[in-house]
Amino acid sequence: MADQLPTYPITDRTCPYDPPAGLLALQEQAPLVRVQLPTGPAWLVTRYDAARALLDDPRMSSDMGREGFPTLYRQKMRPVLKGSFMRMDGDQHAFYRTMLAGEFSVKRVQAMRPEIEQACDQLLDEMIRQGPPANLHQAYGVPVSSRSICQLLGVPYEDADFFTTHLEALFDPHRAGAPERIAESKAALSGYLDELVSRKEKEPGDDMISRLVADYLIPGKVDRPELLLTSYLLLAAGHETTASMITTGTAALLMHPGQLAALREEPHLLRGAVEELLRYLSIFQFGITRVATEDVRVGDQTVAAGEGIIVSPLLGNRDQDVYDDPHTLDVRRRGRPHLSFGHGPHLCVGHTLARIELQTAFERLLTRLPDLRLAVPESEVPFRTETLVFGTIDLPVAWGEQPAKTPA
Template sequence: MTDRTCPYDPPAGLLDLQRQAPLVKVQLPTGPAWLVTSYDAARTLLDDPRMSSDMGREGFPTLYRQKMRPVLKGSFMRMDGEEHAFYRTMLAGEFSVKRVAAMRPEIEQACDQLLDDMIRQGPPANLHDSYGIPVSSSSICRLLGVPYEDAEFFTTHLEALFDPHRAGAPERIAKSKAALSAYLDELVTRKQKEPGDDMISRLVADYLVPGKVDRPELLLTSYLLLAAGHETTANMITTGTAALLMHPEQFALVRDDPKLLRGAVEELLRYLSIFQFGITRIATEDIRVGDQTVAAGEGIVVSPLLGNRDESVYDDPHTLDVRRRGRPHLSFGHGPHLCVGHTLARIELQIAFERLLTRLPDLRLAVPEPDIPFRTETLVFGTVDLPVTWGERTERTPA
């Protein structure tokens, strides 16, 4: 189901299922489950309180066989109801529009410094390593309060978590998880003694010290934010750039009209749908959706990938159109579990693309399109590397 004839189109097998019905029974390694293929059914179910995220429930659908364990405190992405709402409230202020807007100058500066380095070294460059990864990791480090001198450590270990194909990957992933967890533990201790203007310092002061959360909760919550936020944003920067370069008329539209940028980011999020394997849930009661009934205890996999390509919602959904307007995409989810960091992700992407297209207006691929490597079998879809080149026309860093 992950085989793609075109890297940017959903697998043909999934499109065949979408043509059958809004909800289709599929067989997962853990047993049968409902695959949600339509936009409207996806929004309906993701907003339904009878849909549980608790992986500890018997029958919860997973894409691979694993022993079900109780959800740990701090693993808010897999919680429901009031317990989930507590963590959302705890984190809401950290991702508010005001807080994220205050990060804009630092993100712009980071992007320009990276582009300065690329221009100084000259083409070609691997945009994934030179721009996508460091833009994302620097933003996460600023959010958490990681000192600048430790950023390279973070980048190295974060990248190891999401690179399962290199030799010795299982051992490297385990070592990187342990290294990041140990670092976060030490960082919390440091912020207790020397607080700063950052998320960890505020959570320590407002939640850990008063006893509202314990240390393992805080560490796990921070780790989940770190891991989830880094890979998705880095992939969107690199894979989004590849999509624009493979559609040069779209690249030119965004480059030449800055007013299109915000909408272009939303269209790239819709078109790419990099979280490709879906959002897993289990029904706690019978749920009627159109002509189908999802019985209590049945697993559900909501596919943003298919919802974002629903022909009943989007005209010509398999076409990248940066001028597209219409209903919001599902790439950040929907309902109570809407991605908590979506505001930051949007700002990061807007700035990253704006600075890239401004500084390197004649950016282009350095290899033929078929030679661009894509990861299609991992949780997050995207380019592995993106070799790019450019001519002499570059813009200077703003004074």
């Protein structure tokens, strides 16, 4: 019976960095486990190999207009991603991937590194000038992420407060009033981007939106709503997730001093440490949704046509058959790639930019503030466990000489 299935999402964590015990219990059962979503039953994919196989399978559709497509929302709302390239399959999806591939090429993104480094240093200069304590998320994580995606897209950074406020609504769909807030925010951002595209048509710059206008909109290869939705999704995805990774990754390092010390003593570990933090945190925590267009066999289990799946990067990244001691943060870890950017045809298009941002943000932070520490006890750092993006957006940090303790 459907009402006997375990309810998903499961969010109760005893340790902020470990998956909920209820999720780990499901992982022990099988690579695929039936769970109850707000819209009905679906398969939860709990194991790494099964996740990669299904995400690479063309019979698993991203089209949320298909019958049986799973949704994690308890409240009825118009899906933000519906109609976007992220919810397309086959040749239609490949067209948009090709359109964006050059914009996120390693060469183009690497060319942004000096400007990202400069932005990091400017923000750290301001933090140091104001003195401790500081909320690292607001002072560093959010503006590093915002500046980078604004630079790439050609969005004026002086408008960051406007779009940051509206983007926050998208990542907390379970909050009271979320459908209305999401609809209002999407309308406001779409209107903003529509005006921006009009300006780019008249005065193009050296940025992604200008190039897409010139190469795709004006020749009629895409229409205006398609361009606006694509720009909207890139702005949203490139802002919230990277900002949260900078802040939550820093929190993880500060709460694991042995790992932080290793990273300080051996700076060459940084690139691998970023990958380990991505694996360990899995901040896009609830999963990747698909629906089967045909019966798909996975081991000794079958996902029938019309049945939905939720691929859990959180569980795949903690698969003990793939990673030794998977619940331990280890900046020296090497091995199979994580699932935090997805896998297969829908691998996150912005993963190259995200990696450069994270590598640069952590390198500058640890270099400029070698004595960075938490300004509150670990138990007082709040973590969001019921939002689409896991982590903390309130990380009080300090540096410099510690105040002397008052004698008892």
